[in-house]
Amino acid sequence: MIKNLLAHNDENSFYDKKRKLNIGEKEGKAKFLKHICALSNSNPKNNSYIVIGVEDEDNKIVGVDFFDDSKIQNLINAYLTNPPIVQYENIYFPHLPKGKVVGLVTIRPNGEITSLRKNIWKYYGGSIFLRDGSISMPKVFDIEIKDVNSEIVQTIEKSAQNNIKLTLDSVINFINNEHANLESHYQVFKEQFVVCWAGIKQKKRDKIFYSRVDIELINEQVKLFYSALDQVEITYNEDAFTIVEYVPLGLQNKYQYYPLEKVTITFKPNGMYAIDSNLIFEAPQFDKKTLHHIYNTNNVILEKLHKNIPITQNEDYDLRNLPATYMICYLNGFHEARNKLDEARPLLKDYDQDIYELYKATIRILRKIKYS
Numbered sequence: 001m002i003k004n005l006l007a008h009n010d011e012n013s014f015y016d017k018k019r020k021l022n023i024g025e026k027e028g029k030a031k032f033l034k035h036i037c038a039l040s041n042s043n044p045k046n047n048s049y050i051v052i053g054v055e056d057e058d059n060k061i062v063g064v065d066f067f068d069d070s071k072i073q074n075l076i077n078a079y080l081t082n083p084p085i086v087q088y089e090n091i092y093f094p095h096l097p098k099g100k101v102v103g104l105v106t107i108r109p110n111g112e113i114t115s116l117r118k119n120i121w122k123y124y125g126g127s128i129f130l131r132d133g134s135i136s137m138p139k140v141f142d143i144e145i146k147d148v149n150s151e152i153v154q155t156i157e158k159s160a161q162n163n164i165k166l167t168l169d170s171v172i173n174f175i176n177n178e179h180a181n182l183e184s185h186y187q188v189f190k191e192q193f194v195v196c197w198a199g200i201k202q203k204k205r206d207k208i209f210y211s212r213v214d215i216e217l218i219n220e221q222v223k224l225f226y227s228a229l230d231q232v233e234i235t236y237n238e239d240a241f242t243i244v245e246y247v248p249l250g251l252q253n254k255y256q257y258y259p260l261e262k263v264t265i266t267f268k269p270n271g272m273y274a275i276d277s278n279l280i281f282e283a284p285q286f287d288k289k290t291l292h293h294i295y296n297t298n299n300v301i302l303e304k305l306h307k308n309i310p311i312t313q314n315e316d317y318d319l320r321n322l323p324a325t326y327m328i329c330y331l332n333g334f335h336e337a338r339n340k341l342d343e344a345r346p347l348l349k350d351y352d353q354d355i356y357e358l359y360k361a362t363i364r365i366l367r368k369i370k371y372s
Contacts, residue, residue: 002051002091002102004156006059011134014048014149020064021052030121033079038129038136039107040084040114046150052103063100066090066226069367079120082112090223101223170218171196187236189267194218195241197234209233231257241265247365249284249328261368279368283331295329298322305347320355323362
């Protein structure tokens, strides 16, 4: 689908492309909502699309980080009146580095006029947007929108359907090449959909867990889950595939795994599927006196990084736990710990790439909690 959009279309009234998506800041969130609103209004009878991770000038596919913010529909429902159904999918391209994907946003209109529900950034509540060529513009909605894109979009979607050779090649590549050193599995649903997963298998009590997990819906080239850190429980029946993600949290090397999110992919006989995500996380509570001590210790280490003061071997060890520790403090009522995490970002990135990856994993958890 992405290749068809890039190859045969410049940005237009049913298709937009972006280098990256930034809904962590108010401006980025507002612009994203504007484009969703404009594309939905301009295409009342067909899907429209936004491709994330593509250079604007030459259509070069550069990719973005795996984006598993399943609460994106909640954001749209909160800010838009008559919101469309929006699905964000992580599409794997073989030439991209591990963990990098291309984002595909599919916007399914509801037949009603979509508008901003309330003010955000410089856009006023009640504003209506339409596509003027490749630009999303505020409009007075006093004209009838003609259905000019349905036939074009239908042709693109039809030509983008995968054939059986591509499906088989993708399954073999997933098992034999991408994850040759890991235990890999596949399961077919409704004689049409193929889900592959790989990871290090562990049995704890009566449950099977996987770490270093990679899960793909092969037919759609959609990466459902990817993590080098968390543990995942996988179950399935003839109609559905369920992923429960667990995160390790604790203090002073005493960790427990807490369920974070449950994702269920339900497959239907008509060739459709639906992804339902539910946050099931309950923040663990710790002794406040212990937290105060650890929080202050982390602040001292952070201050040393600010001033380029060498840190000790023990402080280097504590630094690797700093992102998760600040998160625990924040979830236990230390509200300023969230600001400390933002402050730590550039320092950790310059200090050590592995620690920075732990920081990104922590922020991903906080983002899920925020949008729930």
